[in-house]
Amino acid sequence: xxxxxxxxxxxxxxxxxxxxxxxxxxxxxxxxxxxxxxxxxxxxxxxxxxxxxxxxxxxxxxxxxxxxxxxxxxxxxxxxxxxxxxxxxxxxxxxxxxxxxxxxxxxxxxxxxxxxxxxxxxxxxxxxxxxxxxxxxxxxxxxxxxxxxxxxxxxxxxxxxxxxxxxxxxxxxxxxxxxxxxxxxxxxxxxxxxxxxxxxxxxxxxxxxxxxxxxxxxxxxxxxxxxxxxxxxxxxxxxxxxxxxxxxxxxxxxxxxxxxxxxxxxxxxxxxxxxxxxxxxxxxxxxxxxxxxxxxxxxxxxxxxxxxxxxxxxxxxxxxxxxxx
Amino acid sequence: xxxxxxxxxxxxxxxxxxxxxxxxxxxxxxxxxxxxxxxxxxxxxxxxxxxxxxxxxxxxxxxxxxxxxxxxxxxxxxxxxxxxxxxxxxxxxxxxxxxxxxxxxxxxxxxxxxxxxxxxxxxxxxxxxxxxxxxxxxxxxxxxxxxxxxxxxxxxxxxxxxxxxxxxxxxxxxxxxxxxxxxxxxxxxxxxxxxxxxxxxxxxxxxxxxxxxxxxxxxxxxxxxxxxxxxxxxxxxxxxxxxxxxxxxxxxxxxxxxxxxxxxxxxxxxxxxxxx
Numbered sequence: 022x023x024x025x026x027x028x029x030x031x032x033x034x035x036x037x038x039x040x041x042x043x044x045x046x047x048x049x050x051x052x053x054x055x056x057x058x059x060x061x062x063x064x065x066x067x068x069x070x071x072x073x074x075x076x077x078x079x080x081x082x083x084x085x086x087x088x089x090x091x092x093x094x095x096x097x098x099x100x101x102x103x104x105x106x107x108x109x110x111x112x113x114x115x116x117x118x119x120x121x122x123x124x125x126x127x128x129x130x131x132x133x134x135x136x137x138x139x140x141x142x143x144x145x146x147x148x149x150x151x152x153x154x155x156x157x158x159x160x161x162x163x164x165x166x167x168x169x170x171x172x173x174x175x176x177x178x179x180x181x182x183x184x185x186x187x188x189x190x191x192x193x194x195x196x197x198x199x200x201x202x203x204x205x206x207x208x209x210x211x212x213x214x215x216x217x218x219x220x221x222x223x224x225x226x227x228x229x230x231x232x233x234x235x236x237x238x239x240x241x242x243x244x245x246x247x248x249x250x251x252x253x254x255x256x257x258x259x260x261x262x263x264x265x266x267x268x269x270x271x272x273x274x275x276x277x278x279x280x281x282x283x284x285x286x287x288x289x290x291x292x293x294x295x296x297x298x299x300x301x302x303x304x305x306x307x308x309x310x311x312x313x314x315x316x317x318x319x320x321x322x323x324x325x326x327x328x329x330x331x332x333x334x335x336x337x338x339x340x341x342x343x344x345x346x
Numbered sequence: 347x348x349x350x351x352x353x354x355x356x357x358x359x360x361x362x363x364x365x366x367x368x369x370x371x372x373x374x375x376x377x378x379x380x381x382x383x384x385x386x387x388x389x390x391x392x393x394x395x396x397x398x399x400x401x402x403x404x405x406x407x408x409x410x411x412x413x414x415x416x417x418x419x420x421x422x423x424x425x426x427x428x429x430x431x432x433x434x435x436x437x438x439x440x441x442x443x444x445x446x447x448x449x450x451x452x453x454x455x456x457x458x459x460x461x462x463x464x465x466x467x468x469x470x471x472x473x474x475x476x477x478x479x480x481x482x483x484x485x486x487x488x489x490x491x492x493x494x495x496x497x498x499x500x501x502x503x504x505x506x507x508x509x510x511x512x513x514x515x516x517x518x519x520x521x522x523x524x525x526x527x528x529x530x531x532x533x534x535x536x537x538x539x540x541x542x543x544x545x546x547x548x549x550x551x552x553x554x555x556x557x558x559x560x561x562x563x564x565x566x567x568x569x570x571x572x573x574x575x576x577x578x579x580x581x582x583x584x585x586x587x588x589x590x591x592x593x594x595x596x597x598x599x600x601x602x603x604x605x606x607x608x609x610x611x612x613x614x615x616x617x618x619x620x621x622x
Binding site: 064065066178179205206208209210211212213216235236237238239241242275276278279280281282283284285292293294295296297299 | 402536540543546547567571572592606611613
């Protein structure tokens with residue numbers, strides 16, 4: 022079956038004067054099927070947000086993109102900007118970590134939702150737009166729809182603001198929702214509500230989901246398949262169950278050991294263990310595996326050249342010399 | 347520093363603490379009262395790690411600010427090592443302030459962007475007139491090493507550090523005056539899991555070497571279970587349940603505790619985070 026989204030050998034460089042380009046993505050390829058939820062797992066600065074922005078061509082102007090992005094078989098990287106505008110929000114939507122800063126502070130949130138509908142449905146009357154906005158407010162879990170419609174962003178809590186962002190993202194009926202750390206700045210209890218909401222909406226709207234997170238426990242809730250990203254490359258790919266229960270790449274394993282486990286759990290991995298060091302600077306091109314300086318299982322070969330992708334099991338990919346590379 | 351004798355006195359004792367804020371709605375002049383703290387009693391013993399866990403707006407940060415004497419309660423008392431915090435003034439208060447330090451969530455906002463790392467770490471020493479200029483500089487070098495930052499970075503400004511490194515810098519500053527109580531208000535929020543785990547390791551290491559008492563404030567019960575000896579669950583200005591992490595996980599008695607446990611991501615998933 023034709024995938025909904027296909028990203029093929031995507032490279033993104035950020036350019037700055039007098040400095041070597043920062044290679045934020047170094048050849049990323051993956052697909053997302055219809056109705057599928059793909060989790061992108063990685064640390065800050067590994068390129069996962071850049072990946073989310075690149076799909077919608079929302080990268081800053083001083084950047085360079087190479088590779089191909091197919092959405093429903095249309096190549097997006099050379100699509101005219103006007104065509105991209107029609108696609109954003111209507112076919113592919115995006116929500117961010119901080120919903121508060123993506124909402125206009127002096128417009129009523131209902132108007133801001135209706136405006137998204139207006140941009141994609143030029144023929145809708147003012148009344149249709151309002152009714153559409155009210156209907157979607159109900160869907161994202163608000164009871165007092167009229168009061169919320171007339172509210173300003175600052176009158177809402179962080180969780181309510183994120184619900185508004187979800188309403189904006191879904192009012193034009195997209196097939197793919199990209200969520201970039203949508204719950205990372207929320208309380209645990211509010212996070213649980215938003216995750217439950219996204220799960221329900223995904224089912225009801227037959228949405229495919231690209232869910233970006235640094236937290237394996239959140240992806241355990243949300244993802245069917247997980248891509249582990251390190252230094253701008255996918256270093257492991259497999260089903261959520263495979264990656265979370267028996268990770269192959271040493272980075273994926275180390276990251277899972279950073280998740281606080283239930284205190285009653287008595288396994289050897291009960292205690293938190295930190296990954297030493299920090300991710301490499303994207304402006305420097307490492308000679309070998311970029312994770313090698315922090316890797317507990319480093320071998321001689323790791324510092325000499327970049328490992329290539331292998332398939333140690335069907336449906337699983339990894340980039341590590343432990344598995345041939 | 348003069349070695350303190352071992353005392354049986356708890357680091358913090360809180361009795362009957364109440365604090366209300368009166369807000370006025372804009373335009374309407376209508377007043378409403380928020381009970382941030384509604385009768386808090388607790389004891390935190392020396393060298394322990396205590397966590398206050400609750401949702402946003404439950405009052406836990408107000409309690410932290412009262413413990414640091416940055417906020418005046420309406421009723422009730424707090425003793426720091428046996429001294430009534432709100433009866434202290436002048437040089438006595440100045441002396442006690444050295445021993446209570448705070449670390450906040452937003453390191454970018456908590457560090458002066460125009461200061462170098464060295465000026466940031468030295469500022470508390472200057473305010474408290476501790477040491478000569480050379481001694482202060484040596485202390486800054488020592489503190490950088492202690493929190494795992496290269497001392498050559500002392501001339502850098504906050505924006506040249508990553509989020510995790512800035513949090514280390516904030517810890518270095520908090521340790522400058524050799525405090526006995528460190529209050530960490532959502533100090534892990536917004537950090538990557540990998541950085542979070544590094545901070546936990548650093549704090550654990552520092553505690554065993556410096557005889558520090560920690561008060562953590564967080565909404566993340568699963569993380570707090572790993573760093574705290576005792577957890578108090580906060581809801582609407584009250585402690586609704588208190589106990590050791592393993593007891594709260596295996597036998598939560600209050601609905602607020604159960605709600606926080608339920609909200610832990612991945613509990614019922616393939617990760618098996620919630621298995622007993």
